Amino acid sequence: xKIQGHKILFLIALLTxxxxxxxxxxxxxxxxxxxxxxxxNVTLKNTYDGTTTDAEGNFSFETSEKGSHILTFTHxxxxxxxxxxxxxxxxxxxxxxxxxxxxxxxxxxxxxxxxEASDKKRATALLTPIDIYTIAGADGQISSxxxxxxxxxxxxxxxxxxxxxxxxxxxxxxxxxxxxxxxxSNSIPGIAGRDQFNTSLFKGNxxxxxxxxxxxxxxxxxxxxxxxxxxxxxSSYDFGISPIFVSAGFQKLGKDQQHSYGASFSYSxxxxxxxxxxxxxxxxDAPKGLDGNFNFRIKTKSGGILKYYGMYTSNxxxxxxxxxxxxxxFSLVRLKGQNTYHNLSFRQKFGKYLLNVGTSYSFNSSDxxxxxxxxxxxxxRTTLLTDGNYINFKAVADRKINRISAxxxxxxxxxxxxxxxxEAIRKNYKDLISSVFAETDLGFSNALSAKIGVRAEHSSFxxxxxxxxxxxxxxxxxxxxxxxxxxGLFYQNPESKYINGPADLGFQKSQHYVFQLQRGxxxxxxxxxxxxxxxxxxxxxxxxxxxxSQNQQTQSALNNDGYGYAKGIELFWRDNxxxxxxxxxxxxxSFLDSKRDFLNYPVSLKPGFAAEHTFSAVVKxxxxxxxxxxxxxxxxxxxxxxxxxxxxxxDGRAVNYTRNEGRLKDYNALNVSFNYIPSIGKKDAKAFTxxxxxxxxxxxxxxxxxxxxxxDGARSSAVVPPVNTFVFVGAFISFGVxxxxxxxxxxx
Amino acid sequence: xKKYLLSFAFAFMSLTAFAQTDYEKVMTEKIAKIETxxxxxxxQALANDFIxxxxxxxxxxxxxxxxxxAYIQKGRVLMRDGKLKELDxxxxxxxxxxxxxxxxxxxxxxxxxxLRKMAYSLRMMVNPQQRYKTAGAIAEAEMKAAEKxxxxxxxxxxxxxxxxxxxxxxxxxxxAKGVTMFKEALAKFNAYTPxxxxxxxxxxxxxxxxxxxxxx
Numbered sequence: 003x004k005i006q007g008h009k010i011l012f013l014i015a016l017l018t019x020x021x022x023x024x025x026x027x028x029x030x031x032x033x034x035x036x037x038x039x040x041x042x043n044v045t046l047k048n049t050y051d052g053t054t055t056d057a058e059g060n061f062s063f064e065t066s067e068k069g070s071h072i073l074t075f076t077h078x079x080x081x082x083x084x085x086x087x088x089x090x091x092x093x094x095x096x097x098x099x100x101x102x103x104x105x106x107x108x109x110x111x112x113x114x115x116x117x118e119a120s121d122k123k124r125a126t127a128l129l130t131p132i133d134i135y136t137i138a139g140a141d142g143q144i145s146s147x148x149x150x151x152x153x154x155x156x157x158x159x160x161x162x163x164x165x166x167x168x169x170x171x172x173x174x175x176x177x178x179x180x181x182x183x184x185x186x187s188n189s190i191p192g193i194a195g196r197d198q199f200n201t202s203l204f205k206g207n208x209x210x211x212x213x214x215x216x217x218x219x220x221x222x223x224x225x226x227x228x229x230x231x232x233x234x235x236x237s238s239y240d241f242g243i244s245p246i247f248v249s250a251g252f253q254k255l256g257k258d259q260q261h262s263y264g265a266s267f268s269y270s271x272x273x274x275x276x277x278x279x280x281x282x283x284x285x286x287d288a289p290k291g292l293d294g295n296f297n298f299r300i301k302t303k304s305g306g307i308l309k310y311y312g313m314y315t316s317n318x319x320x321x322x323x324x325x326x327x328x329x330x331x332f333s334l335v336r337l338k339g340q341n342t343y344h345n346l347s348f349r350q351k352f353g354k355y356l357l358n359v360g361t362s363y364s365f366n367s368s369d370x371x372x373x374x375x376x377x378x379x380x381x382x383r384t385t386l387l388t389d390g391n392y393i394n395f396k397a398v399a400d401r402k403i404n405r406i407s408a409x410x411x412x413x414x415x416x417x418x419x420x421x422x423x424x425e426a427i428r429k430n431y432k433d434l435i436s437s438v439f440a441e442t443d444l445g446f447s448n449a450l451s452a453k454i455g456v457r458a459e460h461s462s463f464x465x466x467x468x469x470x471x472x473x474x475x476x477x478x479x480x481x482x483x484x485x486x487x488x489x490g491l492f493y494q495n496p497e498s499k500y501i502n503g504p505a506d507l508g509f510q511k512s513q514h515y516v517f518q519l520q521r522g523x524x525x526x527x528x529x530x531x532x533x534x535x536x537x538x539x540x541x542x543x544x545x546x547x548x549x550x551s552q553n554q555q556t557q558s559a560l561n562n563d564g565y566g567y568a569k570g571i572e573l574f575w576r577d578n579x580x581x582x583x584x585x586x587x588x589x590x591x592s593f594l595d596s597k598r599d600f601l602n603y604p605v606s607l608k609p610g611f612a613a614e615h616t617f618s619a620v621v622k623x624x625x626x627x628x629x630x631x632x633x634x635x636x637x638x639x640x641x642x643x644x645x646x647x648x649x650x651x652x653d654g655r656a657v658n659y660t661r662n663e664g665r666l667k668d669y670n671a672l673n674v675s676f677n678y679i680p681s682i683g684k685k686d687a688k689a690f691t692x693x694x695x696x697x698x699x700x701x702x703x704x705x706x707x708x709x710x711x712x713x714d715g716a717r718s719s720a721v722v723p724p725v726n727t728f729v730f731v732g733a734f735i736s737f738g739v740x741x742x743x744x745x746x747x748x749x750x
Numbered sequence: 751x752k753k754y755l756l757s758f759a760f761a762f763m764s765l766t767a768f769a770q771t772d773y774e775k776v777m778t779e780k781i782a783k784i785e786t787x788x789x790x791x792x793x794q795a796l797a798n799d800f801i802x803x804x805x806x807x808x809x810x811x812x813x814x815x816x817x818x819x820a821y822i823q824k825g826r827v828l829m830r831d832g833k834l835k836e837l838d839x840x841x842x843x844x845x846x847x848x849x850x851x852x853x854x855x856x857x858x859x860x861x862x863x864x865l866r867k868m869a870y871s872l873r874m875m876v877n878p879q880q881r882y883k884t885a886g887a888i889a890e891a892e893m894k895a896a897e898k899x900x901x902x903x904x905x906x907x908x909x910x911x912x913x914x915x916x917x918x919x920x921x922x923x924x925x926a927k928g929v930t931m932f933k934e935a936l937a938k939f940n941a942y943t944p945x946x947x948x949x950x951x952x953x954x955x956x957x958x959x960x961x962x963x964x965x966x
Contacts, residue, residue, distance in 0.1 A: 040791070045798075047805075048805075050772065052802045054794060078839065235883045524832065
């Protein structure tokens, strides 16, 4: 019995031993919407046992655990799921259905009408500062670079963004949320002003060619939102030199890495190039400019940032052209321009709220002198002096509701005070536009989201209010295909330059319908947009009888009886280093059909700033062996119509009629540029130097931007670019604690 | 009966007395798998294995370290396949588990600094033009910190050699120079003894592989 007892004991021990170590198989399938999900981490909680699902979502593993357990399923893109199971001696098999993890990274964002360029949104990243500097023909200017995106019309005689059949004044540019009233420099009629803001001042931009957010207003066409850089990565000194300018600047980063300040200064003078090139424009005073700016940026202890940017520019030029009027040989225009702009912005998180406050002040003065010359004797000058003072303030509070939904609301104040002096005329235009707005981002799933907004404005000058709803929807059709729809109402005050007499005026209005289809893969973007815009309450004007010394007509607004439409299709394709190594290229095509009856148009006409077909191509090739970037760009635009419209007075009423009209020849320009960066690869290089050579309009196409007509309409002269082909050479040197090279060497 | 008892005792002993702890056993098994992983999926599965161990062994830093390492290796495979958009996610996951590991360690050591360096290098590769000054600079700083803590670490020498090997000539890199550095790294590997059987000991095979490659 004793032995027997031992035997039994042993048997029991052996049995428990065997069963204890016997393995049970746990298997099944993990799905999301009936599709298997791979790479899911399947874990028997608090044990080492588990596995990873295969591409079809199947899993299987063995365990020696027994009893009640919890099985967890984890994957970064799905919510963690738990299942209670009981393990005895039988194999366990069951399936699990996952729930989508709503996340900012995967969620679709409304993109109809807008193109965003920043590091965050690389899928659609376009026109970062480096992109802009390496577009041939863009002269390193943001606004010129946008000409190579769909929807922007090439209008050479005026500065500004002509978006989808809108005038330059119908688009607005913002810096950190605050309006920039004078983004372009003062100029003489017929010569486009230049960007007054340096491209490298901004780390990213969002360009909306329609259907934009309720946070912005007073633009019938579109908006460009520029986001200024935060703290620099290091202290540095920069110099630039070329036959047409010199510049110097510095950025100092505080030792605590929490604040920085910097300043820069530049001087430009075109006279040297006038000796080398055959200019179309006869500059009696060569264009020259002086520019200084200062900035500081402070990070607060609680993670907020305060930024200031201030600048002052002054420029001068004088142009002489053959007079169209009998009895005069030449007409002369001289300009003295001055501009100062100050922007202060503050961004900080307060609990669940993100607060953005920005204010800007600008003063702009344009002093134009007109005279004539007969038998080498200059007449007395008449002066057109325009001074503008602008103050803007904007505050936006943003609150997240869940991971992909948010509400934001705020208000904006834009105060304008403009004075115009011309001979006996004294005009003072004052307006305060007060706006409130609210907007919500509603994320329904990673594949569906909506943006609903509303904006209300009051103009003290018009003494009228408006309410503008905005709506957009985005849906992911498939992994790479997304589609968006946008609708919005947009209001804008009549331009103050047309307010030259008493008239009962109201807001001008446009309605946008934008549809977008986009395919985005690594390095490649395909975008198709179709839009329809309807204009109402555009202002109608008549011509105030012009003096014979000016070749600019002055118009005065009568009423808001104007109307019009614009519709079109745009195509954009970019392939960044994907198909061809070291080659980034993109092509765009825009079709635009637009007609308007506005300003002094006698009937509904195709506007003079709208080309039906615009095609552009940009190619950039970097040749590492030669440390050289070679860039090419081409633009074609079908000839725009031009009109010579005059007013006659019948029974005291102004009647406009077209005296001359026609179509310009097609616009063509092929540009090339090269950047040579010798310091690439030199490990201890103290200076980072870039040499630039750019040739715009290499083929020397003789482009025409429009025509000027004499007072009687019998004679005309073409408005042409100041020079057909221009060559720019320059060197940009940056000294500093430059970590560029180390970083490249260690990581490529 | 004595015989029975004896055999029972032996059987028991062979299973327990000589055996490592369960933790050591499972870690040894998974660490051995590093060498057999080839695809991004392989490394994800391996990362998941370490994450599972990490969830249970909250007082150990190595499971988190290896989970991060598996994610980084996954990222490097993705980079070779040109799937640059996915690198941020791989780096993010790696950083998450590194943070856990350093939490246990109460600070970084040379090995975690090195993994951080590798994670930031991955981030930089998403968009080198824009990120060399941000992610690239952090990667460099992490590398320096690792070197300061453990100058004789062969893995630091290995990653430095790799950076030079893959950098184009015009940026100051060279395959020949890289191979020389791999040889130096290999010498360091030969002189190196890991702190324990489970502590980081990867990279020697890689150095040998690059040395065996013909230099053009």
